[in-house]
Amino acid sequence: MNTMSLLPLPKVPMAPVTSPNIPKGSEWGYQIKWDGVRTLARLDGNGGVELFSKRVEPRNTTFPEIVDLLSPLRVGPCILDGEIVYFDGTRPNFQRSRLGVQKRSGNDDLLFVMFDMLNDNGEDLRSFPFRDRYSRLAAKFPEKSPRLFVTDLFDDGQSLWEWLIEREWEGLISKRLDSPYSEGKGHKDWFKKRKEVRIVADVVGVKLRDGLVSSLVLQYENKYIGHVSGLDNASKKLLLQFMHDHPGDCPFPSLSQGMKKSDVVWLAVHFPCRVTALEFTDTGLLRQPKLLGFGAGGGEV
Known part of the structure; x- marks a missing residue:
């Protein structure tokens, strides 16, 4: 046997x-x-x-x-x-x-x-x-x-x-x-x-809700890792103008069904933001992400 x-x-x-x-x-x-x-x-x-x-x-x-x-x-x-x-x-x-x-x-x-x-x-x-x-x-x-x-x-x-x-x-x-x-x-x-995950991710898109800025779509090491909210009104106003000035294409070869149904404006110009989260999930997404600020360092949101 x-x-x-x-x-x-x-x-x-x-x-x-x-x-x-x-x-x-x-x-x-x-x-x-x-x-x-x-x-x-x-x-x-x-x-x-x-x-x-x-x-x-x-x-x-x-x-x-x-x-x-x-x-x-x-x-x-x-x-x-x-x-x-x-x-x-x-x-x-x-x-x-x-x-x-x-x-x-x-x-x-x-x-x-x-x-x-x-x-x-x-x-x-x-x-x-x-x-x-x-x-x-x-x-x-x-x-x-x-x-x-x-x-x-x-x-x-x-x-x-x-x-x-x-x-x-x-x-x-x-x-x-x-x-x-x-x-x-x-x-x-x-x-x-x-230990808490702290990374600098690229903002590659802006997610909208009822036509208003809701959250930022994130890319890290060329992969989609989710989206993060926590924007103040001043940041939302700047992003609304930025996405109109720099419309682009989706950088990911495929999207989840949830993302396909979402209202996302992809950006031609990407920019960094600092994010913290509990962990990366098994599927590579950030768990409970929080926005710390824009750029690789410096000014907080």
């Missing part, structure tokens, strides 16, 4: 819920939030490796270097939960790790950081408390190699958060130590707190 078939996968991995707070108490443990590509790895114990995305889609051809990294392991059949990460020497760099989504030659700079284990030698661990799953994972991989290791578990969330923010890392995950492995976000056991 195929060993892999004895190791059932979740429909979706367990996902942390965004929260502005770090829960406190002895029932909580804390881990670094590695900024990379969420990945499940199923090993048959004899060199067979299957990688899956957070949508549980096959990813062996996307990350052949991670398959090569895991194939020599002889730790028995198991399912590992972790993150494929590009470490730039200072911090994990998500934009670089996303290159793995595109077809390219192997990159031996990618790491696989493990934080949970769903199955160990055919034993389904998902109903076990997180502390037990983590202990078994740490015992299975006691050594930290440069490209393959189990991330640490801390008992002081606030100190870890301060360490991460000082070094401009992404954030932390708080995990209830007695929690089972629950699929998706239908739980109150894992929470993520991210």
Whole structure:
């Protein structure tokens, strides 16, 4: 019988819920939030490796270097939960790790950081408390190699958060130590707190409502990232004149149905604005963006 078939996968991995707070108490443990590509790895114990995305889609051809990294392991059949990460020497760099989504030659700079284990030698661990799953994972991989290791578990969330923010890392995950492995976000056991996103985006369009300026359509790294409001009346008046003076074309190859139905005036002349947000969503959009000001620095709105 195929060993892999004895190791059932979740429909979706367990996902942390965004929260502005770090829960406190002895029932909580804390881990670094590695900024990379969420990945499940199923090993048959004899060199067979299957990688899956957070949508549980096959990813062996996307990350052949991670398959090569895991194939020599002889730790028995198991399912590992972790993150494929590009470490730039200072911090994990998500934009670089996303290159793995595109077809390219192997990159031996990618790491696989493990934080949970769903199955160990055919034993389904998902109903076990997180502390037990983590202990078994740490015992299975006691050594930290440069490209393959189990991330640490801390008992002081606030100190870890301060360490991460000082070094401009992404954030932390708080995990209830007695929690089972629950699929998706239908739980109150894992929470993520991210540092605030601050970027300089390009304004490429003006969104109208009832003929009046409503919000700014944003582009970042040549991609649509959403729109931001928060304009005062003086700014709206200036933008109304600016869009009439500089009408242009949509810079994006495709738009969502919602954007297609929106009343947008595209601009021939783009200009920068400073924006903050809670995070980038899985689809690449800013979550709860706020306008800080125009230009790369200086005057606030």
